[in-house]
Amino acid sequence: xxxxxxxxxxxxxxxxxxxxxxxxxxxxxxxxxxxxxxxxxxxxxxxxxxxxxxxxxxxxxxxxxxxxxxxxxxxxxxxxxxxxxxxxxxxxxxxxxxxxxxxxxxxxxxxxxxxxxxxxxxxxxxxxxxxxxxxxxxxxxxxxxxxxxxxxxxxxxxxxxxxxxxxxxxxxxxxxxxxxxxxxxxxxxxxxxxxxxxxxxxxxxxxxxxxxxxxxxxxxxxxxxxxxxxxxxxxxxxxxxxxxxxxxxxxxxxxxxxxxxxxxxxxxxxxxxxxxxxxxxxxxxxxxxxxxxxxxxxxxxxxxx
Numbered sequence: 001x002x003x004x005x006x007x008x009x010x011x012x013x014x015x016x017x018x019x020x021x022x023x024x025x026x027x028x029x030x031x032x033x034x035x036x037x038x039x040x041x042x043x044x045x046x047x048x049x050x051x052x053x054x055x056x057x058x059x060x061x062x063x064x065x066x067x068x069x070x071x072x073x074x075x076x077x078x079x080x081x082x083x084x085x086x087x088x089x090x091x092x093x094x095x096x097x098x099x100x101x102x103x104x105x106x107x108x109x110x111x112x113x114x115x116x117x118x119x120x121x122x123x124x125x126x127x128x129x130x131x132x133x134x135x136x137x138x139x140x141x142x143x144x145x146x147x148x149x150x151x152x153x154x155x156x157x158x159x160x161x162x163x164x165x166x167x168x169x170x171x172x173x174x175x176x177x178x179x180x181x182x183x184x185x186x187x188x189x190x191x192x193x194x195x196x197x198x199x200x201x202x203x204x205x206x207x208x209x210x211x212x213x214x215x216x217x218x219x220x221x222x223x224x225x226x227x228x229x230x231x232x233x234x235x236x237x238x239x240x241x242x243x244x245x246x247x248x249x250x251x252x253x254x255x256x257x258x259x260x261x262x263x264x265x266x267x268x269x270x271x272x273x274x275x276x277x278x279x280x281x282x283x284x285x286x287x288x289x290x291x292x293x294x295x296x297x298x299x300x301x302x303x304x305x
Contacts, residue, residue: 001093001299001303002093002188002189002299002302002303003089003093003094003095003187003188003189004093004094004095004188004189004190004191004299004302005085005094005095005096005097005188005189005190005191006023006027006094006095006096006097006191006193006295007034007097007098007105007109007190007191007192007193008020008023008096008097008098008099008193008194008195009034009098009099009100009102009105009192009193009194009195009274009280010100010194010195010196010270010271010274011100011196011202011266011267011268011270011271012048012100012206012263012266012267012270013048013202013205013206013209013263013267014195014196014197014202014205014267014285015195015285016098016099016100016195016285017048017050017054017098018285019098019193019195019285019288019291020096020098021050021054021057021058022288022292023096023291023292023295024058024096025057025058026292027092027094027096028092029088029092029094029095029096030058030059030060030061030088030092030095030096031058031059031060031061031095031096031097031098032060032061032062032081032084032085032088032095032096032097032098033060033061033062033063033097033098033099034062034077034081034097034098034099034100034101034104034105034108035047035062035098035099035100035101035104036072036077036099036101036103036104037233037236038050038062038063038064038099039062039063039064039065039066039072040064040066040067040068040233041064041066041067041068042067042068042224042225042228043068043221043225043233043234043236043239044221045213045216045217045218045221046213046218046221046222046236046237046238046239047236047238048209048213049063049064050063061080061081061084061087061088062077062080062081062084065080068225068228068231068233068234069228069231069233071232072233074103074104074106074107074112075107075112075114075115077101077104077107077108078104078107078108078111078112081097081104081107081108082108085097085188089188094299100270102270102273102274103160109186109190110183110184111182111183111184113178113179113180113182114178115167115175115178116167116170116171116178118166118167118170119170122166122169122170123162123166123232124230126162126165126166126169127162127230127231127232127235128230130158130162130235131229131230131243135156135158135161138158138161138162138165139155139161141165142155142161142164142165142168145165145168145169146164146165146168146174146175148174148176148177149161149164149168149174149175149176152176153175153176154269156265156269157269158235159232159235162232162235163175189298189299189302190279191281191294191295191298191299192277192279192280192281193280193281193283193291193294193295194274194275194280194281194282194283195282195283195284195285196271196282196283196284197284197285202267203264203267206260206263206264206267207260210238210256210259210260210263211256213238214256218238218242219242219252222238222239222242222243222246223246225239226243226246229243237259237262237263237266238259238263240262241255241256241258241259241262242255242259244258281294
């Protein structure tokens, strides 16, 4: 039997964790997270980590594996995930990968171009300026210094924009010029499953989840990491808005509404990213039986070829 990774993608709050656990149980295997924030030990509630019970139920990789003080990139994720999948394949024919971080998933499936490292002082300085001046400042800086990224990059994604600005200031070249676009061939089969919901239903789920996070103690969690708010790992929806509240820039109600709004925007960007991939087969989260049957059919097809 050909080794296979079942990849589950989709927007935040759509129900990916539940679907991944169901498939991992059906195929008696393990899960690799493809979420760029669930890997950090210090934050849990705001990044919607699987619960302690879910983590006991199925072995997960890339959950609580790093500190916010460590730098994790798409390239380091590629190395981590390829190593994890190799470990899983020693005992299982199938592995499940689940997450919403498009660049990490792309790195795992296709490989990453080598992009130069960045001076830590420059990174900290730019993050502080962004924190003080917001996304409009970032957009203006990139228009002036990196027209190529402005034209082709994600100009609503602060994390990608900060990375692009770092690179152009460090090297004098656009991050786009380092992208060769050569896809690496993996020696295992990848079956891509996308989960989506009608927009209103998805947005309601996002709003409800933010309210539940607040009840579960997101405010306290954000307080604990507030001293490290300059770190890249904490330039994250759910924490950034509460840091603004702690800084006296808004009241708590405004901060919570901002979390909901920014999470909805993030979900929209995730869907735009994943919809570009023609290999993704889309389902509703409740279609677990149909998803499982599709996976079994695709595995059979790959083995016959």
